[in-house]
Amino acid sequence: MTDNRVDRIKKIMKILNENYTIRVVCNRDPYKVLIRTILSQRTRDENTDQATENLFSVYPDIYAVADGSIEKIQELIKPAGFYRVKAGRIKEVSRILIDQYGGEVPDDLKELMSLPGVGRKTANCVLVFAFNEPAIPVDTHVHRISNRWGFVDTKKPEDTEKELMSFVPKDLWIELNDLMVQFGQTICKPTSPQCEICPIYDLCDYDPLNDEKDN
Structure with a gap:
């Protein structure tokens, strides 16, 4: 697991915010x-x-x-x-x-x-x-991508949530799921992720060929 996870997640979230529109709407029924x-x-x-x-x-x-x-x-x-x-x-x-x-x-x-x-x-x-309460919903996208990024090494979504909550700043929790889902649907797909056009490739630990980037 890489170090400086807090700084890295902040950089990643900033980039994702620049590439996707937050869909969280407050005061819904x-x-x-x-x-x-x-x-x-x-x-x-x-x-x-x-x-x-x-x-x-x-x-x-x-x-x-x-x-x-x-x-x-x-x-x-x-x-x-x-x-x-x-x-x-x-x-x-x-x-x-x-x-x-x-x-x-x-x-x-x-x-x-x-x-x-x-x-x-x-x-x-x-x-x-x-x-609009801070929480981290961990669906298949959040679980998969968190492991690919190298932030967690988990098998169960519940463990992923616990680990993410331990280091992700709380002010990022609400937007985390929304941005990661959009990223997972468009770039970091379950199969054939589009690493060649990924805007955060340099901040990611995943390599589609070796599962681990060369340092």
């Missing part, structure tokens, strides 16, 4: 952020967007979803995949939020993770994208 994040599990962004739009065009709020037909919800969210499981979770989460939280989404990590189908990544996404 926490319930819709939560449901969209549940729908996003194990599917592509465009499928998530379509399923989310379909759902809320018919059932516009938490009460409509909670009272909605499970079969209709399954039909609406089908583009997101695993639609039977996700529909059940969405209905159950909606009912719990109404019964236990007055229809509001909690802004607490542990309470969010107590909801069905809400793991650590989903909970952190809600904290960041709905409440």
Whole structure:
């Protein structure tokens, strides 16, 4: 693992900010952020967007979803995949939020993770994208890229999150996931990463041929 990780992540984030537009929007509807994040599990962004739009065009709020037909919800969210499981979770989460939280989404990590189908990544996404609270959601992009950069040497996303939180300045947490996801979708792809046009290649430990750059 390389030294000076704090300085290096600051340089990397500065470069990524120059190349991508932050998509984090504060004061969004926490319930819709939560449901969209549940729908996003194990599917592509465009499928998530379509399923989310379909759902809320018919059932516009938490009460409509909670009272909605499970079969209709399954039909609406089908583009997101695993639609039977996700529909059940969405209905159950909606009912719990109404019964236990007055229809509001909690802004607490542990309470969010107590909801069905809400793991650590989903909970952190809600904290960041709905409440503008510092957190580091670790999805497949963040996990992969953090290891490629040489900042972590981890097998599990939970370990990646813990390690990143130990050295990444807290004022960078909110934008970290958004920038790394965009970078992972366009340059640092799972296969055939475009190292030849990577704007941070000189700050990265990864080499597609040798897995390790020559010093």
